Amino acid sequence: MNSMQRGNTARSVLAAGTLVVSLALTLGAASAQDKTFVMKISTPTINDVPDTFARNFGAAVEKDSGGRIKVEVYPASQLGSIPRQIEGTQFGAIQCEVVPPEFFVGLDERFEVMAAPGLVDSLVHGQKVAADPAVLKLMLSLGADKGLHGVGLFIAEPSTIVSKSPIRTLADFKGKKLRIFASQFQSVAFERLGVTPVAMTLGDVVPALQQGAIDGSVTGMGPITHMHFIDAAKFVTLTNQPAIFIIAEVNRKWYESLPPDLQQIIDRDAAAQAESIRQFAIDLRQKSEATWTAGGGELIKLPPDEQATFMKTLTSVGADVSKAKPQLAEAYKIVSDAAQRLR
Numbered sequence: 231m232n233s234m235q236r237g238n239t240a241r242s243v244l245a246a247g248t249l250v251v252s253l254a255l256t257l258g259a260a261s262a263q264d265k266t267f268v269m270k271i272s273t274p275t276i277n278d279v280p281d282t283f284a285r286n287f288g289a290a291v292e293k294d295s296g297g298r299i300k301v302e303v304y305p306a307s308q309l310g311s312i313p314r315q316i317e318g319t320q321f322g323a324i325q326c327e328v329v330p331p332e333f334f335v336g337l338d339e340r341f342e343v344m345a346a347p348g349l350v351d352s353l354v355h356g357q358k359v360a361a362d363p364a365v366l367k368l369m370l371s372l373g374a375d376k377g378l379h380g381v382g383l384f385i386a387e388p389s390t391i392v393s394k395s396p397i398r399t400l401a402d403f404k405g406k407k408l409r410i411f412a413s414q415f416q417s418v419a420f421e422r423l424g425v426t427p428v429a430m431t432l433g434d435v436v437p438a439l440q441q442g443a444i445d446g447s448v449t450g451m452g453p454i455t456h457m458h459f460i461d462a463a464k465f466v467t468l469t470n471q472p473a474i475f476i477i478a479e480v481n482r483k484w485y486e487s488l489p490p491d492l493q494q495i496i497d498r499d500a501a502a503q504a505e506s507i508r509q510f511a512i513d514l515r516q517k518s519e520a521t522w523t524a525g526g527g528e529l530i531k532l533p534p535d536e537q538a539t540f541m542k543t544l545t546s547v548g549a550d551v552s553k554a555k556p557q558l559a560e561a562y563k564i565v566s567d568a569a570q571r572l573r
Contacts, residue, residue, distance in 0.1 A: 267299045267488060272315045273328040274307045274432045278452035279386040279514060280328045280476050281305035283507045287326075287382070287478070290499040295492055306457075312431040320377045322481045331369060331383075331477040332413035333431075337376045340561040344369070344383075344475040345413040346548030348541060349569050353515060356385035356473045357508050362568040368561055369477060379485045381500035382478035384507055387515045388470035392454045393446030394439060396465040396528065400536050409435050409447035416448065416472065419547045423540075436462050450474050451518035455525075464527045469537075471544055478504070 271288055273280040281303065288301030309315055309324060312333050318324035320337070332342040350356040359365055360383045370380030391397060391408065404424035410416040417427040428444055432453060438444045439462035446463065453459070454466065478500055485493060523529060532540060552562040 265298070267484075267492070269299050269301045269325040269484075270304060270309070270323075271301060271326040271328060272304045272307075272309045272318065272324050274305075274312050274315070275453055275456070276306040277456040278450070279384075279507060279511045282510060282514075283382070283384065283476065283478070283503055284326075284328045286507070287328075287500055287503045290503060291495060294495045294499060299488075299492060299495075307431070307433045311433055316479075319479055319481050320373075322377075322483055324481070325484050326381075326478060326480045328382075328476060328478045330386075330411055330474055331372075332411045332416070334373060334378075334477070334479070335412055335414075337378070338372045339414075339555065339558050340368070340372055341477075342413040342415055343548070343552075343558070343561045343565050344477075345411060345472050346415045346551075346562065346566070347419045347472040348545030349548065349565060350385070350388075350473045351470075351573070353385060353387060353473075353512055355569070355573065356388075356475065357511075358572040359565065359569050360384050360475060361505065362572065365565050365568050368564050373479060374482065377482050379480045379482040380477060381480050381497055382476075382504040384476055384504040384511070386474045386476050386511060387450045387452060389448050389450055389472055389474050390454075391446050391448055391467045391469055392459050392463050393465045393467065394463045395445070396530060397446070397467040398530055399532065400539060406445040407443075409438065409444050409449075411448065414551050415547055418551055419472070419544045420448075422543050422547070432457075435459070439463050451522065452514055455518040455521050460522070460525050460527050465530060466522060466527060467530045467532065469532070469540060471541070 269291065271284045273284050275281050284303045288303050291299050292301050307315065309318060312329055315324060315327050315329065316334060319327040332345040334341040350359055366383055369383050373380065397403060400423065407426045407428055408420060409430040410420060410427040412429045420427045430438060435447045435449065436457065436459060480496060485496065519529060548562050548566060552558040
């Protein structure tokens with residue numbers, strides 16, 4: 231074989247090898263495109279704002295992915311308590327968790343900034359704050375080094391206090407043991423009112439009320455209406471503080487395993503559903519209040535002067551709690567500046 235023949239043979243072998251590699255890459259890409267991914271979405275509520283978002287988000291993802299992502303929604307803490315749901319999402323047993331961000335405080339204390347009392351003064355105001363670019367950039371980036379990828383932020387409703395005996399005045403708070411969310415902002419705020427705060431996951435609240443372990447709970451009208459809290463406590467004090475925001479977190483490893491087009495669908499659909507849930511949240515709050523009173527429950531408002539004192543007592547909590555923690559203080563400034571700007 232002369233040198234020309236040997237050169238032609240080498241080029242043929244190289245071309246064949248290139249063809250094989252190219253074919254393998256093509257088949258691999260096609261395989262990734264054809265693969266079906268399962269997305270389990272977990273949330274602690276049922277027939278409420280968070281699980282409605284989860285269902286709408288899941289339906290949009292299935293549609294826009296052409297069925298390449300199959301979504302399973304598990305409301306009412308079917309996959310475990312809130313801490314277990316968060317662990318499942320962090321480590322990949324669950325692909326998405328929809329829950330108030332302060333429950334992630336064990337991963338990063340900045341998650342609790344949205345729970346600062348007095349941050350927002352209405353449901354509509356909270357919707358504006360949740361959609362603010364600076365707030366979104368902050369909140370959705372938290373947890374990136376803990377296995378999470380934030381995709382959505384929205385407000386569910388202002389919180390209320392459901393209790394076994396009526397809370398009609400500030401004096402009625404004293405000596406009460408109230409369930410709060412896992413947030414130092416909430417614990418400090420209610421301690422100032424003479425309350426013993428007890429951090430507790432939503433699914434444990436009704437049994438705790440029935441057993442007398444707590445006297446009441448900070449929660450929303452949606453959960454107490456749809457989870458039959460009235461069987462254990464019929465009084466609701468409409469303090470409207472703090473607001474209950476919701477964050478949607480996706481397991482980062484699972485997200486990064488998706489082809490780029492599916493990643494874009496996850497991000498885009500979550501943002502769209504966080505926006506479109508707004509009117510549902512407003513309507514549900516009104517409906518929940520009507521349902522509560524129709525079922526024999528009572529809605530209570532503090533006297534105007536005491537509500538003003540209540541707000542004055544709680545509003546400084548955010549700055550007081552965060553001032554000794556530089557990262558938390560910086561995060562609180564971002565959300566409080568947005569809240570002030572959007573009033």
